[in-house]
Amino acid sequence: MSHTKAADATWRGIPGHYYDWTKTLQPESHYIHDYSKTLTMKLAMAVPDLRGGSRVFCTFEQALRYVEETDRLTRGIPKIIYLVGWQYNGHDDKYPAWDEVNVHLKRPQDATARDSYLWLVDEARKHNTTISVHANMTDAYDDSPYWDLYLEHDAIARNEDGTWKQIGVYNDRAAYHICPKMEWESGLAVHRIEKLISLLELDKVGTVHLDAYFPRFNAYYDISETEESSYMRRTIRYFRQCGIDVTSENLTHLRDDPFIGLQAWSWVFDVADEKRMIGMPAPLVSGGVIRDYTVPGIPFRHDLAFLFGASMHGEDVYLDSELQKPRDQWHDLFLEKFCLNALHGQYLNRLDRIRIEGEGDGRVMHFSGGHEVRLSDRSVRKGGRLLREGDDLLLPAQWRDGRELIAYSKLGYTAKTWSLPAEWSGVEAVDLRRIMADGLKEMWLRLPVEGGVLELSLEPGAAVSIIPSVK
Secondary structure (H helix, E strand, O other): OOHHHHOOHHHHHOOOOOOOHHHOOOOOOOOOOOHHHOEEEEEEOEEEOOOOOEEEOOOHHHHHHHHHHHHHHOOOOOEEEEEEOOEOOOOOOOOOOOOOEOHHHOOOOOOOHHHHHHHHHHHHHOOOEEEEEEEEOOEEOOOOOOHHHHHHOOOEOEOOOOOEOEEEEEOOEEEEEEOHHHHHHHOHHHHHHHHHHHHHOHHHOOEEEEEOOOOOOEOOOOEOHHHHHHHHHHHHHHHHHOOOEEEEOOOOOOOOOOOEOOEEEEEEEOOOOHHHHHOOOOOOOEEEEEEOOOOOOOOEOHHHHHHHOOOOOOHHHHEEOOOOEEOOOOHHHHHHHHHHHHHHHHHHHOOOEEEEEOOHHHOEEEEHHHEEEEOOOOEEEEOOEEEEEOOEEEEEOOOOOOOOEEEEEOOOEEEEEEEOOHHHOOOOEEEEEEOOOOOOOOOOEEEEEEOOEEEEEEOOOEEEEEEEOOO
């Protein structure tokens, strides 16, 4: 259903029931994108400067350079990049309004910032990249153009004494919780979703990221978190009827329902339970990094990320969060995270999760096709053939047409031998090209293959594309 057809009164009939994904191990509705095979990231654009203006990290024109160079570094893997701070003066500004593209990000030659945004969307497609936005459905600020409208419809959650429910302070301004039930029943949710889709033509890209999408108890009206979740499910289903996947910040943290089978991807995959993860196919739900919110400090679960596969955030590479400025030198760090995290995860995501054995550092995860992932030596093997050992790997670029392998080493090595995949049988020599931000280096080296074995040497931090030599 197109979003124009979905905008009529039929939205009131969208159900809010829990979706039991365990019955089918499939999403409720087929996702527009396969996030298990897509490199999904964010790009920080701007934040309010607290003086009524915008502190810009990246304009739309500059964003295209990131898109182009990222595409070269990743050998054209399908990508989704959500822009953070695309609206008003930047990140977390003027919610719940979504009506204005940040004018400070505009290209000089365009009439409007919206034109510049849509230009970036079109250009990024040429580089295997879908551009969409990071938005927020649950926060509201009293300087928003929609503030009075939301008060009129009692769509701001209240404490027991009737005061508005504050959930934090961002950009030196109090953030209040929007009540999903009141917003939905009043039609405000559909109204602003429709405006966002129309403004950014989101139905053409098929995905949106909803930040901090949490239910909260509305004491004044005795609306429980469970009831709020039912209205959040309606919202996700509405987006999906409009041809748009919803992704979000996490799955289980601050939620009574992780929305598995409705929410396609999470910035933080926080199901830190090995048995549950085995039962969750990657195409059903996947994430950027794995963290455990049940432990103080919210540690990264590098063990689970290695055993099951995860990805990378990207945003923390493009932007130095400590210095709050774009990194001048980001290519090497990006390539390291892509190869050791995203490429590793992408490979495992294409396999069926079978079982896990052992405890602690002795755990071994078994996948289909005879694959074993061992934590003890941080190795990946297929039927005994080594694919990864520590921070050295040789994995197929499965999204590419034709046969291509990517080799990477963080520390470098000399004369290490790798057995090539069975489908490379008959290959007598291979061509190596260095993967760089400005494109593949011209044929760097031709190496012989003897008995299906390649002897390879790599410099520290080097990533190379390997293809069969043409005689």
